[in-house]
Amino acid sequence: MIRSDRTAARFILLVAALAAVSCSNHLGPHRDLLVGVPATTAPIPADDELSVTYLGVNGYLLRCGGQSILVDPFFSRVPMHHALFGGTIAPQPDALAQGRRAGALPDRIDAFLVTHSHFDHILDVPPLHAQLGGKIVTSETGAFLCEAAGTPRPALLPSSPGAVHRFGPTTVHVLSAQHVLVFGTVPFPGEITAPLSEAPTKPKDWVLGTPLAFLVEMGGRRIYIESGGVLGSPPPVSGVDLAIVGTALGGQSDRYPEAARALSATYVLPSHQDNFVRPLEDGFHFSPLSDFPKIKSLHCNERLPGQLVLMDYFHTWTLPGPPK
């Protein structure tokens, strides 16, 4: 009880810090690193191509021919005063519809991949799954949360590191991961090991579960995706075409060089850097807790492997060149 109070207090501090900042903090100064075109204008990639669409926070659509994978989609941007004052949060149908349009999401999805069970990664998964179908690869905790939110059990693939899933020609390897520390601790820790008697309604109900990362083999490419990590636990794969690396907190940027060296990617895309308490229609603003200039200088000064790239909301990038 004491621990959860402390966690809640830290979460309130985090949200208050995000909400307090109103200054602009756009991608403009880094436009030389931007890749992709508006998703609504992007061609569907061929069977031997792979495209990535950025959906905000840590949300991505990976596409190759007729295959589609959604990672951590989160469009609802729930009103944070509800979270601050112990209110309820819920998926926002209008935001889901707008996100589907702006991201040019296909009508059917092969699989959802969920890196962990905090609400900014999983809240929108059950309603989007109800619309788009497919399987949901998540931790055991995430599976119980989705089931409580209405997802039929057969659609769920509760997974631990080491699991491998195949969706047609696409292979998904489930990898171990760590959650970033926020003010020295992990927000809303915990596991759910039995069916819930009622649906989750408050931020604290979406407990972390086992954090996961993924290696997606699709369209002849290898894509690594995580939502963050800690120093001393580098990603367990190397030599990928694209590494999507969680960099939500500037204070944790010491971990970035270790991750980039381990991954040895052709392209590195820092992720989860945006201010997710602002509505998506406001456009991309860096979170005041992130520090992309520091990431950029580390990448250049330490000559880390891979070309550093950035993506704007609802932009689609077809990976260029031959696979690594």
Ligand SMILES: [Zn+2]
């Ligand atoms: Zn989280």
